[in-house]
Structure formats: C-alpha cells, structure tokens
Amino acid sequence: MKQTNVIKVENLTKMFGDFTAVNAVSFEVKKGEIFGFLGANGAGKTTAMKMLIGISTPTSGDAQVAGFDVYKNPDDIKKNIGYMSQKFALYDDLTVKENITFFGGIYGLSRHQIKEKRCQLVEELGLQEVVNELVSSLPLGWKQKLAFSVALLHDPKIIFLDEPTGGVDPITRRQFWEMIYKTAHNGTTVFVTTHYMDEAEYCDRVSIMVDGKIEALDSPKKLKEHFNVASMNDVFLKLARG
Amino acid sequence: MKRFIGFIKKEFYHIFRDKRSLFILFGMPIAQIMLFGFAITNEINNVDIAILDKSKDVTTQEIINKISSSKYFSNKQLIENEAEIASVFKKGKVKAVLIFENDFSKKLIKENKATIQIITDATDPNTANTISNFTNSILHNYQQEINKDIKIAYQIIPQTQMAYNAELKSVFMFVPGVMTIILMLVSAMMTSISITKEKELGTMEILLVSPLKPFQVIIGKVVPYIFLSVINAIVIIVLSIFIFKMPVQGSLIMLGAESILFIINALSLGILISTFSETQQTAMLVSFMGLLLPVMLLSGFIFPISSLPNILQIISTIIPATWYIIILKGIMLKGVGLAILWKETLILLGMTVFFMALSIKKYKIRLE
Numbered sequence: 001m002k003q004t005n006v007i008k009v010e011n012l013t014k015m016f017g018d019f020t021a022v023n024a025v026s027f028e029v030k031k032g033e034i035f036g037f038l039g040a041n042g043a044g045k046t047t048a049m050k051m052l053i054g055i056s057t058p059t060s061g062d063a064q065v066a067g068f069d070v071y072k073n074p075d076d077i078k079k080n081i082g083y084m085s086q087k088f089a090l091y092d093d094l095t096v097k098e099n100i101t102f103f104g105g106i107y108g109l110s111r112h113q114i115k116e117k118r119c120q121l122v123e124e125l126g127l128q129e130v131v132n133e134l135v136s137s138l139p140l141g142w143k144q145k146l147a148f149s150v151a152l153l154h155d156p157k158i159i160f161l162d163e164p165t166g167g168v169d170p171i172t173r174r175q176f177w178e179m180i181y182k183t184a185h186n187g188t189t190v191f192v193t194t195h196y197m198d199e200a201e202y203c204d205r206v207s208i209m210v211d212g213k214i215e216a217l218d219s220p221k222k223l224k225e226h227f228n229v230a231s232m233n234d235v236f237l238k239l240a241r242g
Numbered sequence: 243m244k245r246f247i248g249f250i251k252k253e254f255y256h257i258f259r260d261k262r263s264l265f266i267l268f269g270m271p272i273a274q275i276m277l278f279g280f281a282i283t284n285e286i287n288n289v290d291i292a293i294l295d296k297s298k299d300v301t302t303q304e305i306i307n308k309i310s311s312s313k314y315f316s317n318k319q320l321i322e323n324e325a326e327i328a329s330v331f332k333k334g335k336v337k338a339v340l341i342f343e344n345d346f347s348k349k350l351i352k353e354n355k356a357t358i359q360i361i362t363d364a365t366d367p368n369t370a371n372t373i374s375n376f377t378n379s380i381l382h383n384y385q386q387e388i389n390k391d392i393k394i395a396y397q398i399i400p401q402t403q404m405a406y407n408a409e410l411k412s413v414f415m416f417v418p419g420v421m422t423i424i425l426m427l428v429s430a431m432m433t434s435i436s437i438t439k440e441k442e443l444g445t446m447e448i449l450l451v452s453p454l455k456p457f458q459v460i461i462g463k464v465v466p467y468i469f470l471s472v473i474n475a476i477v478i479i480v481l482s483i484f485i486f487k488m489p490v491q492g493s494l495i496m497l498g499a500e501s502i503l504f505i506i507n508a509l510s511l512g513i514l515i516s517t518f519s520e521t522q523q524t525a526m527l528v529s530f531m532g533l534l535l536p537v538m539l540l541s542g543f544i545f546p547i548s549s550l551p552n553i554l555q556i557i558s559t560i561i562p563a564t565w566y567i568i569i570l571k572g573i574m575l576k577g578v579g580l581a582i583l584w585k586e587t588l589i590l591l592g593m594t595v596f597f598m599a600l601s602i603k604k605y606k607i608r609l610e
Contacts, residue, residue, distance in 0.1 A: 055450045075453060083451040087444025093259045094252065105248035106452045134259075160451075 004031045006158055006189045007052065012061035014047050021047040023212035024061060029158075029191060034184045036203030036220075037193040040240055044212040045193045046162060052191070053160055054078050066157045079107070082156035086163035090147050092136035096127055099135055100150060107154035114153075121149045141172035148179055152188070159183065161192040165199065177202050197233035206232070208239050215239045245454065249462035256436065257466060263432060271424045271474050275481050278416035289373055292319040292330045292339045297346040305358070305398075308384055309340070314376045331363050338362045338373045350398070360402045374402045417482045418570035419543030421475060422563045425501065426537050428471045429508035430515070431529035433464055437516035438525040456605065464509050471505045472498075491577025500573070500583075503590055504566040508533075510597035511562075517604040537563040562597075565590045 007029035014022040022044045029035045039045040050056035052065050054074035063070040066080035090099045097118065104114035122131050125145055135143060144164065151159060161180075165173045177199065184190050184204075192203070200206050200220060207217040216223055216239055220232055227235045257263050291309070295302050310318050321330060321339070330336040341359040343349070350356040360377050362370035378400050385398050437460070440446040449459045479497075482488040490497070511533060519525035538544055540554055541563040547555055558564050565586045572578045572586075580587065 053451050055447070075455075078451060078453045081451070083448060085444045085447050087447075089444045089448045091252070091256070091445060092443075094255055098252070098255060102248055102252045103448075103452075106245050106449070106454050108245060108453065 005029065006031050006066055007035075007191065008062075008064040009052070010062045012048065012051060012063050013059050014044075014051060014056065015059045020212050022051070022058075025209070025212075025214045027207055027214060027217055029189060031157075031189055032184055032187050033205065034180060034190045034192065034203045036200050036206035037191060037209070038195065038197075038200055038206055038236065039193075039209030040195065043209040045209050048209070049160060049162060049191070049193060052077075053081060053083055079154075080157045082151035082154070082159040084147055084151040084159070084161050084164055086166050088140070088143055088147060090135050090143060090150060093134060095134055096122070096131045096138075096146065099146070100153070103150045104153050109154060117153055121153075125149060141168055141175070144168055144172065144176060145179065148176070152183065156188065158189040158191060161190065163193055163195065165194065165196065173199075197231065197236055200232040200236075208236060210239055246458065246462060249454075249458075250465055253436075253463060253466040257470070263436075266432065267428060267470055267474070270427065271420070271478055272481065274420045274424065275417070275478055276485075278420055288316045289314060289337045289369065290317045290319065290335045291315050291373075292321050292327070292336045294321050294324070294327070294339060294341045296344045297342055297348075299345075299347040301347040301350060301356075302342045305342075305381065305384055308380055309377065312376065312380060314373070327361065336363070337369055338377070340377070355399055357399045357401055360400055362402070374400075378402070417478065417486070417488055418567045418574060419541075421478045421501075421570060422504070422541065422543065422567055423534065423537055424474050424478060425471050425505055426508050426533055426563060428474055429467055429505050430512035430533050431526065432470075433467050433509055433512035434515040434519065434525040434529050435522050436467075437463055437513065438519045438522050441516070442521055457602075460513060460605065464513070467509065467512075468502075468505055471508075472502070475501050475505075488574070490574050492573035493579060496579060497570070497573050500566070500569050500587065500590070503587070503594060504562065507562045507566075507590065507594040507597060510594065510601045514597060514601040514604060517601065536561050540564070542567050562590060562593045565593075 005028045007027075009028070010026045011024040012022060012026070013020065013024050025048060037045050037049065047056065051058045051070060052063060054065075054070060054077045058070060065077045068074075068076040068080070070077065091102070094102065100118045100121065101114055104117060109117065118131075122128055125142070127142070127146070130138060130142075135146070138146070148161075148164065165176055168176070173196075180190050180192070180202075192199075194200065203220065205217065205219050206223065207214045208223075209215070216226075216235070218226070223235050224230065224232065227238050229235055229238065257267065293306060293309075295306065306318070309315055317335075319330065319336060321327070324341075327339050330339065339361045341361070343357050343359070346356045346358075358381065360374050362373050381398050381400050437446070440449065440463075446459075450456060454462075475498075479490065483490060512529070515525055515528050515532070519528055536557070540547075540550065540558040541561050542558070543563075547558050547564070550558065569583050569586050569590065572583050
C-alpha cells in the first residue's frame with residue numbers, strides 16, 4: 001500500500017517572517033489519482049504546491065514527492081514531475097514546433113524522442129495546420145491544451161496544475177478535464193489547484209485549505225455527505241465561513 | 243550541453259523576432275555613433291574667435307592672417323581690451339580669444355621669444371581642446387617658417403588657458419562614451435528586460451521547475467547578450483576607425499579584455515535589476531534611471547567629472563562606467579597599457595565581483 005503513495009506530506013510548514021502561510025499540513029496522494037487542492041486566494045495552496053515542486057524550501061515538516069525528499073533531492077523531483085501554472089506558459093514568439101523542441105530539450109529528451117512526441121502530440125490535438133505558426137496566433141483554448149501536453153512531454157509521474165483553467169470558456173474547460181482524466185487513466189498522478197467548485201466534483205479526492213490549514217480531505221461525495229449539502233460549492237462556503 | 247544550446251537558440255529567436263529589441267541592438271549603436279560623431283566633427287569647423295592685439299605689428303598681423311585663413315576658424319572679431327573678453331564669451335558665439343602681448347615683434351627680435359595667450363571656452367571641453375590644438379599647430383607652423391633662415395630660433399610661446407572649466411581633465415571623446423552606453427544598454431537593460439519578461443509571462447517558473455539549475459537558466463539568458471555586446475563593441479570600434487579616423491593607440495587585446503570585464507559587470511547589474519523588478523516596464527525604468535542616466539551624466543561621457551559639483555564627483559566614482567571610460571580613453575587615445583591602468587582595472591574588477599555576488603545572492607533569496 002505504501003508504494004502507491006506518490007506524494008507524502010507530514011506537518012509541512014512554511015513561514016514568511018511571523019506569517020505562517022502553510023501551517024503543518026499532512027496528506028497523501030495515491031498513484032493515478034486526481035487530487036484537487038482547493039482553497040480561497042491566499043489560503044496557502046500555491047505556497048504549499050511550490051514546496052512540493054522544489055522551488056520553495058519548507059520551514060519545517062517532511063514531504064516526499066515521486067519517492068524523493070524535498071530537502072535532499074529536489075533535482076530528482078524536478079525530473080519526475082510536470083508543472084503548468086495559472087499563467088499561460090509557452091513562448092508566444094516561438095512556433096508550436098519550437099516550443100515543443102525547447103521544452104523537450106530542457107528535460108533532456110533526445111532529438112529522436114522529441115520528434116516522436118511531437119508528431120504524436122500534434123496529431124492528438126489536431127495541430128497539423130499550425131505546427132509552424134507562432135503560438136501567439138493560436139486561440140487561448142488551444143494554447144492551454146498545448147501547454148498541458150508540453151508539460152507531459154517527459155512522461156512525468158506526477159503533473160502539478162496550478163489553476164489551469166483560469167480564463168477559458170466552459171467548453172474548453174470540459175475538454176481540458178477530459179485530457180486530465182485521460183492522463184490519470186494512463187497512470188500519471190494529477191495534482192490540481194482550482195477555485196472552480198464544479199471542477200472539484202471531477203476530482204477523486206479533494207483537500208480544502210483555509211488559512212494555511214487543511215480543513216477537509218476526502219472524496220467529493222463523502223464531503224458532501226459529511227457536511228450534509230448538495231454541492232462542493234456549499235461545502236466550501238461552510239468551511240470558509242467557519 | 244545540448245540543453246544549453248537549445249536554450250541559447252530559443253533566446254536568439256526571442257531577440258530576432260522582436261523588432262524593438264532588434265532596433266535597440268543594432269540600430270542604436272550605429273545611430274548614436276553617427277549622431278555624436280558628426281555633431282562633433284561639425285563643431286570643429288567654423289568656430290568664432292576674438293583677437294586682442296596689443297601690439298598691432300607686422301608679425302601679429304601675419305599670425306592673424308594665418309589663423310583667419312584656416313578653415314577651422316571663421317568670423318574673427320577684434321576686441322580692444324581685456325574687459326571685453328568676458329563679454330564676448332558670455333554672448334556664447336566666440337569659443338576662443340587670442341591675446342598678443344605688447345611689442346610682440348620687438349620682443350621676438352630682441353629676446354627671441356614672445357607670448358601669445360589662448361583662452362578657450364571650456365564649457366564645451368572637446369571644442370576647447372581642439373581649438374587650442376589647432377591654434378598651437380598653426381603657431382608652430384608659422385614659427386618654423388620664420389625660423390628657416392636664422393641661427394637663433396625665434397620662439398612664439400602659446401599660453402593656453404581654459405576658461406570656465408580650468409581643469410579640463412577629462413577630454414570629451416565620444417567613442418568611449420558611446421561604447422559604454424551601448425554596452426550598458428545591451429548588457430544591463432536588455433538582459434534585465436528579457437529576464438523580467440520570463441517572470442511576467444510565467445515561463446520563468448516553468449524553467450525553475452524544470453531540471454535546469456537556476457544558474458543554468460541565468461547563464462542561458464545572458465550568454466546571447468554577451469555575444470551581441472561583443473559584436474556591438476566591434477561595430478562601434480570599426481565605425482569609429484573607418485568613418486571618424488579615430489586612432490586606437492593601445493592594444494586591441496586589452497581593449498577586448500577590459501570590455502568583457504565591463505560587459506560582465508553590466509550583466510550582473512541587469513540580473514540584479516531583474517531580481518526586484520516584477521514587470522518589464524519596471525526593469526526598463528530602473529535600468530534607464532539607475533544605469534543609463536548616471537552613465538550619460540556622471541561618468542565623464544558628456545560632462546567632465548572635474549566640472550561636476552563635489553557630491554556628484556563622489557557619486558561618479560561608484561559608477562562602474564566612470565572607470566571603464568577612463569580605461570577606454572587610456573587605451574584608445576593615449577595608447578597606455580595595464581602598467582598605467584591597473585588601478586582602474588582593479589576597481590572595475592572589484593565592482594564586477596561585488597555586483598555579481600550581490601545579484602547571485604539576491605537571485606537565491608528570491609527563489610526561497
């Protein structure tokens with residue numbers, strides 16, 4: 001059972017001076033799971049995530065990501081995870097092809113692997129027509145899907161998504177979640193932060209952070225039962241209002 | 243290494259696809275050097291001078307004729323007494339006053355020497371310096387002419403005096419200044435903007451989450467700019483040698499080495515600026531106000547340091563460009579080497595190490 005936990009967090013804490021951004025949170029994420037990391041803006045979810053992806057050092061507590069310790073082996077963690085931030089994060093002034101080559105390159109893929117991956121990705125997303133166009137000319141929805149696929153280029157064990165669907169239309173959002181499902185189905189763990197409560201319903205399990213602490217952690221169904229409400233939105237409102 | 247080449251390639255895509263940065267990189271150096279170059283070469287021709295001839299004899303008349311016929315001077319104006327000197331200068335058109343002492347011819351014959359005083363308006367130090375050089379060479383030629391057939395040489399002794407900027411320690415020479423500005427612009431401003439741009443777009447985060455080490459990201463970002471800075475430096479030197487016939491007296495290798503040192507210095511400043519700028523506009527503004535303006539105004543590029551108020555003179559010593567300009571002038575104009583310039587080089591090296599350490603530290607803090 002233990003091996004199936006790809007993320008293990010115990011009493012993880014981050015302080016900025018006197019301010020405790022993340023207050024002794026503990027949780028585990030299983031392999032192939034879609035784990036929703038919820039919270040209002042400023043609740044500490046981005047800070048917690050930054051510690052897990054190795055760009056912020058925890059003040060105290062323990063965390064293991066993809067089997068590696070966040071203190072000792074942040075470089076090994078980086079090789080085994082993918083990340084997509086709330087800001088759209090491909091280069092606008094590079095073509096689709098150049099973006100794929102660049103990001104494949106920094107993850108150390110060989111030229112052959114990059115080409116293979118590119119053909120596969122372009123076909124799946126139906127980008128054949130625009131592969132040599134600048135990314136800036138693509139509609140936002142396409143960019144988002146492309147960014148997601150690029151983050152998966154090196155077959156990471158876990159993909160971290162930081163509010164990936166901010167600012168996209170409902171149809172694209174729906175398609176995006178289909179991609180997430182497919183990814184999880186292929187065995188990649190998905191760790192996603194969001195503040196769309198309808199998206200929380202799509203997750204296998206969700207944690208809800210309030211003021212640096214995890215106040216609830218379970219499947220959406222059980223959470224709704226526990227709080228005796230009809231939707232995740234109501235669960236969230238109940239928790240956030242204390 | 244392969245990752246690194248991919249990174250550099252991507253950086254060049256950014257640069258070559260952005261018309262604005264292309265213009266700054268390649269348009270600016272050429273435009274600046276032409277602008278400064280031609281503005282200055284025009285100034286040396288047709289300068290107005292005033293003459294105070296106290297002896298009014300044959301010799302003084304001959305010298306006056308020589309000077310008037312030179313293409314450098316036009317509109318000579320005769321004045322009658324010393325009191326008028328200040329007033330002609332203050333009107334601004336006259337850039338130099340020549341004063342022949344009393345009994346010029348007689349003294350020359352009797353004592354074999356006579357004195358001519360050259361007062362120049364040194365508020366524009368470059369012009370002042372050029373005028374005094376030209377006048378001296380005219381006098382020198384005349385002296386050789388009259389000395390041809392006689393045994394004991396007559397000596398005409400020019401006494402040069404710079405008015406309004408008596409020290410005239412820093413000769414305003416535009417090439418070192420332009421070169422400094424361009425290197426600062428390309429290395430510091432462009433790098434800080436390009437790093438901040440990645441932060442703004444969110445791609446910096448992606449790069450930091452990738453297996454690339456933070457220092458690899460930074461090196462990948464600055465290497466293309468080192469390359470472009472070097473190309474710019476070469477373009478400027480080539481232009482000034484071939485178009486403006488600027489002599490480069492000293493060693494080109496030393497010039498190159500010192501320039502690379504200064505480029506690294508400017509890059510460290512650029513990285514430093516990018517660590518605390520959140521937007522490209524901030525980076526641009528900070529680079530402009532914090533780097534380019536001081537370089538233009540306080541480094542001795544446009545205004546000689548010796549004519550600055552004390553407090554600004556002190557500030558000028560903490561600007562790396564000040565030392566780089568001194569080094570450049572030394573190498574280009576005087577042809578001196580490390581034996582003379584070791585102190586300036588050491589200061590520049592110290593500043594480079596300091597800013598580099600500071601920017602690495604700041605960069606690390608930001609990552610926390």
